[in-house]
Amino acid sequence: LEVGMFTGYSALKMAEALDEDGELFTCEIDPDHITIGRNYFQKVPWxxxxxxxxxxxxxxxxNLEPSFDLVFIDADKINYLNYYKRAVELIRSGGIIVLDNALWSGRVIMPEDDGSRTIAETNDFIQKDDFVWNVLLPIRDGLMVVQKK
Structure with a gap:
């Protein structure tokens, strides 16, 4: 499951790694991004x-039922905590949640805008969540990797 498709690059790479019968659901609101992504999706077998x-x-x-192995979150930052909480409900035990932009160019240290504050709050929430293990990887803009216990 991907939250935030943009042009579909991440979706294509994840779908390529799936078994033949695997499925990837991706959430996107922008009609232009959807058109671009679907264009690319039609060009490859996966x-x-x-x-x-x-x-x-x-x-x-x-509207989704719990059953996912992986959730990748890279959408509007203001809803990161909401996406995370729902992702925990949707993944199986042992499943992985990856949140992109967990460091948000360092703005999470002294957040001055709503998106930065929400990412900082999400990081803090995850640190205190007893139902998961997590690691924050300082790669580019930061990746928070979470495993549901």
Missing amino acids: GKRITVLEGTALESLA
Whole structure:
């Protein structure tokens, strides 16, 4: 499951790694991004493994049933904590959640905007979440990798 598709690059790479019968659901609200992504998906055999969920990510996530092995979050930063909380409900025990931009160019240290504050709050929430293990990788903008116990 991917939260935030943009042009579909991450979705394509994850779908390529799936088994033949694997499925990837990706949430995207922007019609232009959806068109661009679907264009790319049609050009490769594994593109058929990708289902685009159109609309807000929060609405799309609310309509999914728990069963996921992996959730990759890279969408609007203001909803990161909401996405994380729903992702924990949607993944199986042992499943992985990856949150991109966990360091947000260092702005999480002294956040001055809503997106930076939400990412900092999400990082703090994850650190205190007794139902997961986590590691923050200082790669580029930061990757928070979480495993559900």
